[in-house]
Amino acid sequence: MAEYSFQEIERKWQQYWKDEKVYEVSNGSDKPKYYIMDMFPYPSGAGLHVGHPLGYIASDIVARFKRLNGYNVLHPMGFDSFGLPAEQYAIQTGQHPSITTDENIARYKEQLQALGFSYDWSRELRTSDPKFYKWTQWIFKLIYNSWYNTESDKAEHIDTLVAALATDGNADIKAACDEDTPTITADDWNGFSEKDKQLFLLKYRLTYQAETTVNWCPALGTVLSNDEVKDGFSERGGHPVVRKKMPQWSMRITAYSDRLLQGLEKIDWPEPIKEMQRNWIGKSYGAEIDFSVVNSSHKIRVFTTRIDTIFGVSFMVLAPESELVVELTTEEQKTEIEEYVVAAKNRSERERMSDAKNVTGVFTGRYAEHPFSGEKIPVYIADYVLAGYGTGAVMAVPSGDQRDFDFAKKFNLPIPLINDAQKLTKTEADPTKEGKIINSDFLDGLSPTEAMERGIEEVEKRGIGVRKVNYKLRDAIFGRQRYWGEPIPVYYEEGIPKLVPDEKLPLVLPEVDEYLPTEDGDPPLGRAKDWNYKGHPYELSTMPGWAGSSWYFFRYMDPDNESEFCSQEALKYWKDVDFYLGGSEHATGHLLYSRFWVKFLYDMGIIEVDEYAQKLVNQGMIQGRSNFVYRIDGENTYVSKGLKDQHKTTAIHVDVNIVKDDVLDVEAFKQSRADAKDAEFILEDGKYHCGWEVEKMSKSKYNVVNPDDLVQKYGADTLRMYEMFLGPIEQSKPWNTNGIEGVYKFLRKFWSLFHQGEAFQVSDEEPTKEELKVLHGTIKKVAEDVERLSLNTSVSTFMIAVNELSSLKCNKRAILEPMTIILSPFAPHIAEELWHLLGNEGTVVDAPYPEFQEKYLVEDSIEYPVSVNGKMRAKISFAADASKEEVEAGALANETIQKWLDGKDPKKVIVVPKKIVNIVV
């Protein structure tokens, strides 16, 4: 075998690795552990395109590199296999989603395996597998049975709460609970019926059922979370979404707001992701203040972060949904207010947003009293105030807040200045924090920062408000009115939710005749026969997509355990993920929810870590690169790109697979389209040049590049290296197959180093110093580059090395064998083949990573560029071990340099370790 026949080689070694279970890893070893994981994919029907494996290739290189460096590496893969597309397909065709899912997974696995990934497939998991979701249900039960004690700052079993209620009531209990939780005494509690007790506990449970305003998508028949809604339309499918009140299962993630924020400090995640999570949690410091209302016993409570501006308040605004609206509205204003409230309710989120610049609102007819000045200030309602944030009411400071300013302008309200640095224009407020406070009684003369502190003190002293921390984060809705998800392990007895006992887990998804809602509007599970526990109906909604992905990284540690979600032994050994790689699109979804669940499990004492991924890297997205041909309007003639401006043309997408280096394969094009069979082509230099544009990779744009085709044509090793060669792993870029030949050429060249004509032949001669220098330089640089995940430059380093060895005609075992080892993470198949041709047993996976030796890297002499006043003038050679003084003296003694200096004395001579002499005159 003289030719580099990659197909044969790759087939052979993939089979060998599988048969010999080369990549299976055990939960225990003398070696240090290394857990490296990819975000598991949703197996869509379209299969993998060339962008998906980018991250998988990078993590596989690191996994293999770590193995060679003596680590016990856990590198698993699984499938996030519950999801909407399979269910949509089921609705259309009647085929059970599990069948679709299995088919898709089979195709994904085949494609992944063709790329030679070193996954331990014996640990594969699927979130839709009852053996897996048994434990998702088990965790749900744990969360349900817990409450959050804000004093101990952790989740505790609900029994500790029940005990406290029975002895002391809840007056002294500090907990994350519903806003409307009443204060009760022990007697109250003990007098409750069982049903009342359960209803009361729901206000504390970390997963609870509550009437909530949700994003209802009628077309999908389900509720979506905020991050699944984009501009009023569903992220998947683009269907309209409306706001609707529904009883929903929710998770009290807000209890963990602060810990989720603080946890970010100790993990090595990309700054943009951390920043997105910080913004999502949205912590802000301020105060809540009560405003009393004239002729009413009600008080309006507002939240503000700018108490320093309190004397700038000239009106107040309530959210239309606020419960106070009905109470406060006067008789005269009633009709107008009611109309506005109804209108606001019916406006979809989208309308509300697109209308953001149009200020609307209605006067309630009521006045509040300024807590310090006692002035009468009008109370309005307006939809720019959100019911869900703060208290649903604001004190409006038009001089300092743009929205308040716009509102004041529209309704002709006063705009008092409260800061000597404020510069208002006709259309703009000034929220400055510079300057000194004015017109503000006891705050006058203070800086805004001082005034905030002073204001809070005063408010607390007078008992009209409290210091307050607010969060944007909302509790996470934990239910979908869908079939293809984990059943929620709950049944109802007299309308009260009860947990399904452990021995009934997994609560397996039942068969249904159709995957649509029932006629009564119940979720599809309403169609299941015998869907009850001892006659009590089971919950009909299922868990959301993020349930399984919130804890799957622990299951890989012990995937077949039937008695525990993961054994303590496995948890102690693997602890956490050392390296997690995936897309940044999950920043405020999966990556936040999973941190929440992990913190909960930590509180329960089940796991030892409260962050599960020490290091996270986001691989960039691969966009499509579409090609275009230009048809002259009204003719069957296509004109090459450079000449298209001479005609009136229409650009048409052309399949990128029949274009190479932007040159169209005209024959293939003629065959691809019926109407192009007899078309004419106007060429440039005998070629048809196509235009191109970056777009999303999609079938309709004919720009999907399939990895299978490239594996077929160039081999997996070439594709792996080429994907890394494209650029930094974190960077998003359009896919472009131009240039893959360069990598292919490199592998053939590497192969040919081991071959003389037809035969495999390496020499056992001692390598020369020069050859050793190439080898050790390569080992050093590649290892450094992999450590810092600069995989594109590692590929370049290999190319340079092979070019050098090739021109040295080096075919020595002592050089080529270590080269094979360090190449193996990148191109495992060819490395394995050569490893065996070199006469080694076992697999290259077990080889130790070669250490570089400094002595071969040191040069005899070093060329120092000499510059005068920053301009480069000459290069002078010095002994490698010359001291700084020797170099300096030698440089100044040099005749040529003396001439440049023109008799002037140098003021300064700089010799730097990076081999440069700079003389300043």
Next chain:
RNA sequence: GCGGAUGUGGCGAAAUUGGUAGACGCACUAGACUUAGGAUCUAGCGCCGCGAGGCAUGGGGGUUCGAGUCCCUCCAUCCGCACCA
């Protein structure tokens, strides 16, 4: 609007600590071998200039002997959030 990132040849990019900008690859040009080449090898390849030389890392300014890299400012593109009081 707020937050984040990025800007270097025809293209993908490199430059790890402030030290010869453009490594490596693609494309392109010329040549060699060849019946042939979509194989292989050799050489060239930022821009202007015949040349010496000059100009070049989005624009402008600054610090420095020296800036792609540090500071200020402006511009462009992409991503995330978006009435958060």
